[in-house]
Structures are given as C-alpha cells and as structure tokens.
Amino acid sequence: MSQTPRAAGPAGPDAEPARGRHSAASRHQRAWPLFLSLVLVATAVAGGLALHQSRSNGPESSQAASNGASGTPDVAARAAEVDKLLQTRAQAVQQNHEAEFLATVDQGNKTLLAKQRVLFENLRQFGFAKLGYERLRDQFDQTLVDKYGPSTYAVAVAMAYQIEGIDPVPVRTMLGYTFTKRPDGHWMLVSDTDLDHLLPRGSHQEAWDTGSVLVKRGPRVLVVVEQNQDALATSLVAKAVSAVKAVSKSWPGGWTGSGFVIALDDKVVRGADYSLPKNAEDALAMATWVYRTLPGEVTGTGERADSYVVINPRNRTKVDARTLAHEFTHVATAPYGASAPRWMVEGAATYVEFLPMDGAPDLALDKYQARVRTKYLTKAKGLPADATFFDNASSSYPLSWLAMDYLFHKYGGTEVSTLYQEMAALGTTQAERNRIMTEHVGVTEAGLFQVLRAAAAK
CATH class of the missing domain: 3.10.450.50 (Nuclear Transport Factor 2; Chain: A,)
Structure with missing residues (x-):
C-alpha cells in the first residue's frame, strides 16, 4: 500500500500522528512514516x-x-x-x-x-x-x-x-x-x-556523481536536487531550516550541526536504495552514514562522523519539516556510535519529531499516547527488537516513541542523552545494554517494558 501524505489537511487541537504506515489516515491525521534510517549495507565492511x-x-x-x-x-x-x-x-x-x-x-x-x-x-x-x-x-x-x-x-x-x-x-x-x-x-x-x-554499495554514488544537480543553501542547511528543480530546492531549504532549528532547540544540550538533504531522481544514492520494493513503497527518507575513516582503515566498521539525508524520489512531496526533524535527530546522534537499540534510535528521533515546532501545528500527543497503549502496547511482549523492527514498523515506531517519551519525562533530557550516548558507544551485547540501562534508569530494557505496561494499566 502506498504511503499516506503527512499532514495532508489543516491540523487543529486534535491533530495527532495517524495509526500506522498502512492505515488509511484521514485528512486531519498525520500519517505514520517508515523511516529506514542510518542505513549502512553490510558489504561496506567487506568491500571497502x-x-x-x-x-x-x-x-x-x-x-x-x-x-x-x-x-x-x-x-x-x-x-x-x-x-x-x-x-x-x-x-x-x-x-x-x-x-x-x-x-x-x-x-x-x-x-x-x-x-x-x-x-x-x-x-x-x-x-x-x-x-x-x-x-x-x-x-x-x-x-x-x-x-x-x-x-x-x-x-x-x-x-x-x-x-x-x-x-x-x-x-x-x-x-x-x-x-x-x-x-x-x-x-x-x-x-x-x-x-x-x-x-561498497553507494560508493561513487554521491550526490555529485548522478548527473547535473542544483545545490541550494540556507542557514546550516544544504539541499541538492536535479538541475531544473529550483522550486523543490527552495521548498526543501525552508523545511530543512525549520527542522534544524527544532532539533537544535529540542535535543538535550543543543545541536550545532547542519542538515544535508539529497532529493534526486536517482533511486540509489549513497547508502539509500529506493529501487528495493519495500523501500520504494514505504520510506520517506533515510539518514546515511558519513565516515571520518572508511570501514577497514582504522576499525572494521569505520569511524562515523555525520549523516546525510536522502529522500525517496517517489515521496518527495510528502516530506515536511517534521520528517526532516526526525532525520536530523539521527544526524545529531550519528557521532555517538551505532550500537544503541533500534527502539531507542527511532524512538528518540520520533520524540523530537513530534515536539512543538515553529510553523507546524502541535500534535495531540495525549490522545496519541492513549491510542498507542490500547492498540499496540497491550499486544506487545517487549520493546521492538532490532532484528524485526522494520518488519513490524506500524507498531515498532509507536512503541519506541512511547518508551522514549516516558524516559524523557521521567528522567529528563540530560540523563536520556547520556544514556543514549553510552548505549550507542557500548551497547554491543544485551548484557552491556542491561548494565547501562540499569545504571542510568534503574531498569533493563525488559524492565522498562513492564514499567510502560504498568503505567498504562493505571
């Protein structure tokens, strides 16, 4: 099924994220996206x-x-x-x-x-x-x-x-x-x-390798489109500038980085592959790794420095400032490392995406929280697992948001940011993840899920 446009109609005080990526959201609902983010294909390590x-x-x-x-x-x-x-x-x-x-x-x-x-x-x-x-x-x-x-x-x-x-x-x-x-x-x-x-797939497929392009800049923003797409570039610059401001304001400790947005006709750019049927249908954008040292030079997986956002050419008109705020949160957290659990990575990005943002209507998150609890939490057996996260994206994203929303409100941004950084740098095994979670918030991932179930029951 095709992706429903996001914020297709005017949103009032009852505006909220819609039900799932395959739902038929109404004009007044915000469709749930499938963000395939921070993508790095395994061949990069073997091939580089x-x-x-x-x-x-x-x-x-x-x-x-x-x-x-x-x-x-x-x-x-x-x-x-x-x-x-x-x-x-x-x-x-x-x-x-x-x-x-x-x-x-x-x-x-x-x-x-x-x-x-x-x-x-x-x-x-x-x-x-x-x-x-x-x-x-x-x-x-x-x-x-x-x-x-x-x-x-x-x-x-x-x-x-x-x-x-x-x-x-x-x-x-x-x-x-x-x-x-x-x-x-x-x-x-x-x-x-x-x-x-x-x-590695994506090598020699940078934004400048694909044919004649147009580059436009804004404050802390660079957008790349096809040579004849000036109007698209102008629109994306405005959305990206708004998104950069939102992440800078909302991410704990602030974010001083920049947003690089690639919106070309090509279906394969960098690590993003929109020729794959599932990606082509569902994904709006991907944040792809940028390397300080390449895989194999210093470490087997390379040393990440940043991320560039690649928009699905099929869904360019559906990308809004909130979409980019989600992806720029991935950009902001990319230097932390790649070992954080997927529910934390996507939950944090969705948490920032849904916060109040200049130029975007506020979302009715209290109603959305109730919907997530009744529709998804009651049926879940744990937090979304890394291996099956995208297979069950319609429930994985809401549950991940719910978990991170709880952590931010319970422990505050500074503690959650520190937790995220340690998980991203050191959370390579379940034992390490449990140790880090217990040290910072007093419960393991399994314990956090039980806390969420208990809170929903009250």
Missing part, C-alpha cells in the same frame, strides 16, 4: 578496502603490466605521477579551473569528458573547504589491461573532503579510478566506473 584482493594474477602482474614488460616497473614513479594527477584534480575544483580538471582525462573519450565536465560543475557547487584524493590499493584486472593497454593502472581512491558549513570534520568516500600512460609519458584517467562493482 579489500580491493587489493585481486584475482589470481596478483599485484606483481599489475606492476609488470604497467610497463608492458617483464622487468620491474618504476612503481614509485608511477605512484608519484598519479598522485600529482589526483592533486591537480582536487586543486582544479577548489580554484575553479575546469580546463586543468579536464586535462587529466582521456581527451579521445568524448563521453567520459562530458561526464567529467558535469562532475566538475557539480563539485564546484558544494563549496569544499577541503578536498583531496588519496591512492589506496592497486586492483589488477586482465580485462582492463586488454581494454586499455599494457600501462593500465586501476586503483582504489579515497576522496577526502569537508563541505563548508556542513561537515564538522573532514570525511571520506570510496572511488575506483583506471589510468593509462599517454604517449608523452604522463598519466590520464580513462574510467571512473571500472571498479564500482568492487566498492
């Missing part, structure tokens, strides 16, 4: 820096092929030349030198040149405070040597960047480049897609 695990030929064959001879190639010279080329590309973007950027590309490949021109124009719009490219690992593939010639050099590359006013620290994403040597001895880029099948 495993590009050196080449096929049977191995790196020695790659090095020999780079000279087209059986003797030892000058690997250091090749590395120096390619590093210089990568540096040229980064500097050209920051200094707005399109000709220098395109000069690093195979001039005989008009299709690649056109794509690289669009890439340059896109990159220029983002306003990078820092930008660089770093060689990581060689990847030998005989088919590439056969295609481009004996000097072929395929390599994984880390794009290190920091968008001005958006990224709190420099972050990294993965690319795969194929180079060959020109007749004059210099190196040139002949492909930026040959290694995509070996990269």
